Amino acid sequence: MKSKLTFYEGKAVLVTGGAGFIGSHLVEKLLELNCEVSVADNLSRGSLENISHLLKRIHFHKVDLTKMENALSVTRGVDYVFHLAADVGGIHYIRKENVGCLTPDLLMHVNMLEACRINNVKRFLFTSSACVYREKNPAGLNIFEELDAIPANPLTTYGWAKLIGEILCRSYYLDYGVGCSVVRIFNAYGERENLDPKWSHVVPSLIRKAILYPTEGFRIFGDGRQERAFLYVKDCVEGLVLALMKIDDAQPVNLGSNEVISIEELAKKIIAISGKEIKIEYDFSGPRGTNKYCADTTKMRKVLGWEPKTPLDVGIRKTYEWAKSKLVGSD
Numbered sequence: 001m002k003s004k005l006t007f008y009e010g011k012a013v014l015v016t017g018g019a020g021f022i023g024s025h026l027v028e029k030l031l032e033l034n035c036e037v038s039v040a041d042n043l044s045r046g047s048l049e050n051i052s053h054l055l056k057r058i059h060f061h062k063v064d065l066t067k068m069e070n071a072l073s074v075t076r077g078v079d080y081v082f083h084l085a086a087d088v089g090g091i092h093y094i095r096k097e098n099v100g101c102l103t104p105d106l107l108m109h110v111n112m113l114e115a116c117r118i119n120n121v122k123r124f125l126f127t128s129s130a131c132v133y134r135e136k137n138p139a140g141l142n143i144f145e146e147l148d149a150i151p152a153n154p155l156t157t158y159g160w161a162k163l164i165g166e167i168l169c170r171s172y173y174l175d176y177g178v179g180c181s182v183v184r185i186f187n188a189y190g191e192r193e194n195l196d197p198k199w200s201h202v203v204p205s206l207i208r209k210a211i212l213y214p215t216e217g218f219r220i221f222g223d224g225r226q227e228r229a230f231l232y233v234k235d236c237v238e239g240l241v242l243a244l245m246k247i248d249d250a251q252p253v254n255l256g257s258n259e260v261i262s263i264e265e266l267a268k269k270i271i272a273i274s275g276k277e278i279k280i281e282y283d284f285s286g287p288r289g290t291n292k293y294c295a296d297t298t299k300m301r302k303v304l305g306w307e308p309k310t311p312l313d314v315g316i317r318k319t320y321e322w323a324k325s326k327l328v329g330s331d
Helices: 002-008 021-032 048-057 068-075 091-096 103-118 157-176 202-212 233-246 263-274 298-304 312-327
Strands: 012-016 036-040 059-061 080-083 123-129 142-144 179-185 219-221 227-229 253-255 260-262 281-283 293-295
Touching: 002 233, 012 021, 012 068, 021 036, 021 048, 021 233, 036 048, 036 068, 048 059, 059 068, 068 103, 080 103, 080 233, 103 123, 103 157, 123 157, 123 233, 157 179, 179 233, 202 263, 202 312, 219 263, 227 263, 233 253, 233 298, 253 298, 260 263, 263 312
Parallel strands: 012 036, 012 080, 036 059, 080 123, 123 179, 142 293, 179 253, 219 281, 227 293
Antiparallel strands: 227 260
């Protein structure tokens, strides 16, 4: 902890997408580390509600980072940048929005890196994604290690935008000496994740359905045998903080958990928390994504000297109680 405080204490830190799900938790953590924190967010998916309790302690900028002048403005006088801003949603969204998941993100990635170069920002962290990987074992569990992203073949333009962002980071490190960290986040979940069905990922989607059942049906896509490993948001933030501190050469590292579970078993855990008699329905018409996958965390544990601490049962319950307070209020 002492080394963390030495590295972060008193530093000016910018979080793009800081009013979003992961970003808002990261802002809290940076304030704990005694940073001077700024947030840049256009609020297209983030919400001031996520950081309302922090607004008096941070500098908030509502800006469009696809415009270079805004990227230059928000990075001026900044020591470190955590670049989380992206146009993203659940599997429905990223399968449908090809241009929407590519063009704005690429513009933001280019603008932010160039602005950091011009303004002499000391460190830049880029949040990539498991979406850079392509399924290699259709029948069994895909345990993706960092080298599996090359040769490149992402399934969606969102994955391509993340991969190109990684290449940009490596290029700015090699050509200009910009210290860059690249983390590929696997299935983060937790409080403040978007509960809107249009945007939500599998955990908040299932939690929402359980809370609203029977008004809303409880469906899962596919046969429920798909497997994932989920990373609780506060663990994710710990990993991000360590990555910016320990990596500066833009070599990517996975950020994920080894606690693999099927979607059906996840659904059953959420149903048990709800205390309701819920019948699972199976929908074979929607997108299913990669069948079974998780992160190879060997490099993460070696380079960061860290691994997640929150068991899935604990994180899911915390997320459920938060979502319930938002959807139906407190009992």
